[in-house]
Amino acid sequence: MRDTRESRLLLVLLIAIAFALITVDIRGGEDSPVDGARQAAATVFGPVENGVAAAVNPVGNAIGAVRDSGSRHTRIAALERENAELKQRLGSDDRNRSQVRELDKMLQRAGAGQYGIKGAQVIAIGAAQGFSWTVTIDMGRDDGIERDMTVLNGDGLVGRVTTVGPNTATVLLANDPGFTVGTRMEGSDELGFATGQGDRPLSVQLLNGKAKIRNGDRLVTFGSSRDKPFVPGVPVGEVVRVDPSGGDLTRTLSVRPFVGFTKLDIVGVVVEAPREDPRDTVLPPKAKPVPTPTVTVTVTPSPDAGGNMNADAEGSPDVNGNTAPVTGADPNANPNANPDAAANADAGDAGNGNGQAADDQE
Numbered sequence: 001m002r003d004t005r006e007s008r009l010l011l012v013l014l015i016a017i018a019f020a021l022i023t024v025d026i027r028g029g030e031d032s033p034v035d036g037a038r039q040a041a042a043t044v045f046g047p048v049e050n051g052v053a054a055a056v057n058p059v060g061n062a063i064g065a066v067r068d069s070g071s072r073h074t075r076i077a078a079l080e081r082e083n084a085e086l087k088q089r090l091g092s093d094d095r096n097r098s099q100v101r102e103l104d105k106m107l108q109r110a111g112a113g114q115y116g117i118k119g120a121q122v123i124a125i126g127a128a129q130g131f132s133w134t135v136t137i138d139m140g141r142d143d144g145i146e147r148d149m150t151v152l153n154g155d156g157l158v159g160r161v162t163t164v165g166p167n168t169a170t171v172l173l174a175n176d177p178g179f180t181v182g183t184r185m186e187g188s189d190e191l192g193f194a195t196g197q198g199d200r201p202l203s204v205q206l207l208n209g210k211a212k213i214r215n216g217d218r219l220v221t222f223g224s225s226r227d228k229p230f231v232p233g234v235p236v237g238e239v240v241r242v243d244p245s246g247g248d249l250t251r252t253l254s255v256r257p258f259v260g261f262t263k264l265d266i267v268g269v270v271v272e273a274p275r276e277d278p279r280d281t282v283l284p285p286k287a288k289p290v291p292t293p294t295v296t297v298t299v300t301p302s303p304d305a306g307g308n309m310n311a312d313a314e315g316s317p318d319v320n321g322n323t324a325p326v327t328g329a330d331p332n333a334n335p336n337a338n339p340d341a342a343a344n345a346d347a348g349d350a351g352n353g354n355g356q357a358a359d360d361q362e
Helices: 005-031 035-113 339-361
Strands: 116-125 134-137 150-152 157-164 169-173 180-185 191-197 200-206 218-221 235-242 251-257 266-272
Touching (some): 035 150, 035 266
Antiparallel strands (some): 116 134, 134 169, 150 157, 157 169, 191 200
16 A cells, blocks of 8 residues: 555544544443444454464463563572582581581590690681691681690691781691601600601601610600690600611601691690690500411321321320330330330340351351
8 A cells, every 4th residue: 555645544534433433332331332343353353363372372382481481490599509508408417527526536635635725627728839838727816826826636736826816827737847846755755856748757856866666656745845836745646667877866757647637627726734744645545456366277187098097196196006106215115115116126136146146156
């Protein structure tokens, strides 16, 4: 249809008629004069609408799914969060049990040495680029922590406090190459100095080069003046190698530390030293050696080809009750000697005497 003046007038007229019919329909209500025309139109165009609806329903469902996808995604996200929370709760329960065990073990060590401690948790580790073995704990000056306090856990010596902030503190670990602590051997009281070597065993320099040291011997801290930076009696480690002294005045030991420095979690800062040196009481009891089983072998005599039993040893009776002579023994002095052997010995002696007599006569 071309855009002309007549077509525009026709469009305006149709619109005016449409508005007039709408007005009449609204005012007429149920008795509207166009109600019959509406029913006729529904009869004619109803099947067409159903067919069009059946054709466009998949599209409508897709649009509805897209419209509802937001709420579905929200529900899925909520379920995922609940699942993550459950997993975290289960994991945290395992971690809590592990921390309780560590705390209980540490309290036992502190009780054995009469140390006054404050429990702390490791929250950070030092930068490896600085070649320094340090950790950060969640307690500081506001909690009564001071510089040069001893740090331990349920296994033994962890390190000493080097830097203190308001709420955190830095601990230099005992395996750091710049760490040195005075040590004392269990039982023998031999003194030395332990130095950290990173991920290798501690190096201990004994002051007595002639000291008798064996693998498995254990060391504790000797203690410092006024108990800073080290209190006495804290377990340090176990000897794993003893270097030959070679006549030197000192002796070097390799000591495996009791503490695993790569898996620290709960630690204790000693805020009150013991009144007396606990000596070796903080060390755990030594494991008892496993006894070596003894095997006893019993030999059973076996019959020979003639059916007689072979004697197991000289001097043991055979199946007939006779006793075999013992090698090197005098048959005349043995009450159990074989009489046949004695008779043969006598006959031999007589034969030798007759032969001797015949020679004399000739």
